[in-house]
Structures are given as structure tokens and as C-alpha cells.
Amino acid sequence: MNDYRINRLLKDLKNPNEEIRDRATAELWRIWFEQKGAIGFQIIRQAQLSLEAGEIKDAEITLTQLISDLPDFAEAWNRRAVLYYSIGEYKKAIADCKMVIKLNPIHFGALHGLGLCHAAIGEYREAIQAFHKALEIQPHTLINQKLILECTARLS
Template identity: 65%
Template structure:
């Protein structure tokens, strides 16, 4: 990844102009998806089609094979985390999100995913921390702001 390009896009995520932020977000996602070239992108696309068709085991197999082949491909881990989250396996999703952030600490999508997993598991304090980390990267993210408020309410209600 071109760190100069990424750094400038990260700065654009903090721009008050929503158009600038949206454009930067799309560019960052494109960089992440294309990190391993056409091979990785094709497998991710195929896994998404399998997931959309309800062929979850096949999608998981494709992503797991890609992860074994290219363990430093953060987006492969992120796509598998999404798959696990979508079937309610929050522990596996959380573990994959943590791998994404270990590989790519600025992956706001994985940080958001971690927050969603923690919230689904009732660990609201951890969810708040994950959403706040995502907000450090994308300060205008209304969804993360909203989820912090919801988790804060739930945390103060049940103390977790």
C-alpha cells in the first residue's frame, strides 16, 4: 500500500465536506480490496456471490483458503468476519476483526465490526471502545456515533 496516498485519504476522512469524505472512503476501500491484486479480488467477489446465494459453507471455504494462502490480506479476514457476523457467530467474527486490525490498524470497517460483535455479545464497554477507535479514523461517522450512544445507554442500564 502506498502510505502517502493512504495518509492523505485518511486526512480527507476528517474533512467537513461529506463529498470529500465519501470519495476518500471509496478510494480506501478500493485499495484494501485490491491489496493482493486480481487473484484476491476474484476470490472475495466469488465468496460474496456464494454468500448472497446462501451457500455459506462454500463462501467460508473460499475465504479460509484465501487467508491460508495470503495470511496478510486484511480484507480476506474482514470478509470472513462479515460472513461470520451475518450468521450470528460473533466470537469468530470478532476474532477475524481483531486479525484485520492487527494487520491494518486503520481498518475502520473492522473496528466497526468489532464494536458490532461486542454489542451483540452484550459487552457494551468493549463495543464503545471499538466504535470510538473507528471514530478516531472517521470522526463524521454518524452510525458509529449512534452506536456509541446506544451502547452507553445499555452499558449504564446493565453495567457491562
């Protein structure tokens, strides 16, 4: 990935102008989805269609095979984490989120997802840490601010 371009987008995520932040967010997602070219993107899309059709096992098999074939494709891990989160397999989702973050430390989506998973199983301190890390990258994201407050309240 082009470091200058990524650094510029990360800077734009902190811009006070919402339109600039939204464009930077969309562009980072595009880069992450297209990391492995058209083939990787198409396979992720196929898994998403399976998930939307309720064919969860097919989606999981597709993503697991993609991860096996391209273990450094962070978005494949992230998509499987989303799948696991959606079916309540929070520990598996946490493991996949951690792999995404290892491969792509600026992946604010995986950090947010990691927080959601920890919160879902009552690990509020870990959730707060993940939401804080996501906010370091996207400081204007209100949902993470709100979730930190909610998790903090649950600790009291």
C-alpha cells in the same frame, strides 16, 4: 501501500466536506479489496456471490482458503468476519476483526464490525471502545456515534 496516498486519504476522512470524505472512504475500500491484485479481489467476489446465494459454507471455505494462501490479506479476514457476523458467530467474527486490525490498524470497517460483534453479545464497554477507535479514523460517521450512545444507554 503508498504511505503518502494513505495518509492523504486518512486526512480526507476528517474533511468537513462530505463528498471528499465519501471519495476517500471509497478509495480506501478499493485499495483494501485490491491489496492482492485481481486474483485476491476475484476470490473475495466469488465468496460474496456464494454468501448472497445462501451458500454460506462455500463462502467460508473460499475465504478460509484465501486466508491460508495469503495470511496478510486483511480484507480476506474482514470478509470472513462479515460472514461470521451475518450468521451470528460473533466470537469468530471478533477474532477475525482483531486480525484485520493487526494487519491494517486503520481499517475502520473492521473496527465498526468489532463494535457490532461486542454489542451483539452484550460486551458494551468493548463495543464502545471499538466504535471510538473507528471514530478516530472517520470522525463524521454518524452510525458509530449513534451506536456509542446506544451501548452507553445499555450500560446504565
